[in-house]
Amino acid sequence: MMSIPEDIKILLVEDAVTMRKIEVKTLKSLGFENVIEAADGKIATQILQEQGDVGLVISDWNMPNMGGYELLVWMRENEAFKQIPFLMATGQSDRSQAQRAQNAGSNGLIAKPFSPAELKEKMDAAFGVGQDLSGSGVESGPQIGLSGKVKLRLAHIQITDHLILGVLKKWIETGEVVPEYFELETKCLAGWNPVQEFLEVGKVDGALILAPIAMDLFNYGAPIKLVLFAHRSGSIMVRSQSGEFSEPYQNFFRKRSFLIPHKMSVHHMLTHMFFKGIGLKADMEKGDDVDVNLEIVAPINMPVFLKENTEACGFLVAEPIGTKSIAAGIASQQFLSNELWENHPCCVVTLRDDFTENHPEAVHELTRLLVRAGKFVESRPDAAAEIAVGFLDPDGKLGLKVPVLKNVLKDPQGIKTGDLYPSKDDLAKMQRYMSETMKVGAMVDLDRFVDTQYADEACEGMARVTTSFLNSNSIISQLLVPNSAGRASDKAMLAREGRYLTFILNRQEFGVNILKIKEIIKMMEFVKVHQAPPYAKGVINLRGKVIPIIDLRSKLGMEEIAYTDRSCIVIVETDIYSDSKQIGVVVDSVSEVTSFRAEEIEEPPALGAGINTSYILGMAKTAGGNKVKILLDIDQALH
DSSP states (O other): OOOOOTTOOEEEEOSOHHHHHHHHHHHHHTTOOOEEEESSHHHHHHHHHHOTTOOEEEEESOOSSSOHHHHHHHHHHSTTTTTSOEEEEESOOOHHHHHHHHHTTOSEEEESSOOHHHHHHHHHHHHTOSOOGGGSSOOOSOOBOTTSSEEEEEEEOSSGGGHHHHHHHHHHHHTSOOOSSEEEEEEEOSSHHHHHHHHHHTSSSEEEEEHHHHHHHHHTTOOEEEEEEOOBOOEEEEEESSSOOOSSTHHHHTTEEEEESOSSSHHHHHHHHHHHHTTOOEESSOOTTOSEEEEEOOGGGHHHHHHHOTTEEEEEEETTHHHHHHHTTSEEEEEEHHHHSBTOBOEEEEEEHHHHTTOHHHHHHHHHHHHHHHHHHHHOHHHHHHHHHHHHOTTSSSOOOHHHHHHHHHOTTSOBOSOOOOOHHHHHHHHHIIIIISOOSOOOOHHHHBOOHHHHHHTTTOOOOOOBOSOOHHHHHHHHSTTGGGOOOSGGGGGGOEEEEEEEETTEEEEEEGGGEEEEEEOOOOBOOTTOOTTEEEEEEETTEEEEEEEHHHHTTOOOOOOOTTOEEEEEEEOSSSSOEEEEEEESEEEEEEEEOGGGEEOOOOOOTTOOOTTEEEEEEOTTSOOEEEEEOHHHHHO
């Protein structure tokens, strides 16, 4: 069977400039360079009429002037274009929309955001090349492992909402727990789209998944049941550092994009509640009456999207994505989801009927262990944070750190894992608001969808939390005001928490993160470089490597002094050039290595116009004393 020719002309129709750039980049990463761009369906029809050799159309659904659905109908009614393969790309990936696109003649629907692999799979299916997920070679249905026990394959993504699964996995790996009835196999997937697909077609036996997605799948016939909550609360809304956040604060969000992880999510619901409460209309549909455009972006991609796109004003997502963004200096906290809907449900544990019906003893054991893991996360957040880093970021690509996870797990308004009983009342509140107020999704029969028999046993005798639903507009308005109601946090200092080498300059103690330090050496003779600035003292030969030497006193504007027997050279690794370089900095003397927690670090004070403090990471307060140590961003200090 022939593959898709790489020189095929692809018409990409997408109104959002940033999203269009991302999709062009995705296509080019697959080798498809011949891409024509159109900002809406009307422009696309002109291109199709002018150029007769378009081989594939990939179109967004919601666009001004003419949307993707209208473009699809127009093409299928026009003899010249009715045979051109058409892929509908949409953030509104609910089952009803997929059926509507298929009925209109789409060759496939791909849910945004999509990875290169997902796009290639959908393109191949549209051209009849290869197979879709149902023929991907992954065995469907329950499988028996080498131990003779049934394999229990559970899908999840990289968020703290799924930490109870990580704790259980760790217990099994260390031998603390040996399940009697199942072998656990976790599958970490890139986003909600593959989790949804794997669960629907049986490539996993269950998933920790957003409750509205699970209800939507059930509504359209997926053979699944909800057996347990995965957590309560645990999400955060952050706003971009791009733009001025001042009164009236609503203007900061107006006519900008706001990111959510999925149409069928509690995040979509809470976003709707918040913006409605402050008098703004937030919608995925484009239109002049829409104040805030909602965009679907995979959780792990949100920080980069926010950093690189000034039209994006913020996002609402599960932790630790938001706290990590705050710690990285690209976002500020607006509110935690628990402040908007106290103890709200979000992700749930779902299992396929072919597993629960054939292996009920394994389901009973799983729910007991997950409830136990939830108690562990809540009672021992420090230990849980250590597990979380390895589970959520095993290859280090997200850059998660233990302090960030500790902050997330210890926040009194953060994630709750002590009560995982699947409350039908809370799910009813969620689906009623989404269906009746937002017109998203359909109402499902919760008595058929939620199977409480396993949780009845696992949660017997445990205290149940209560929920406070739909806070008033006056309370929502308070969440708009920065740091109101004591909501200020030390999340911004989390990236600065750690161990620092401290040293003396002009009788003041400074610190540089120990990860930037390569070694400390005694003073040695420099080879001077002519016409260098005064602070550049020359170079040294350190074991065959030429290292430039900077007098840090002079570089920071202090008076130079004669070097003493306590003076030394600290070799630091810097990123001020295109690649990493080692530079030696001369200091008066080295003190010690000290650890600082986020709550011990404050922002540098504002010293007035014209005074540059960008090289100062923060001011560290010493425990039990009144001294302050200045923590340096050594890259900025040497720039």
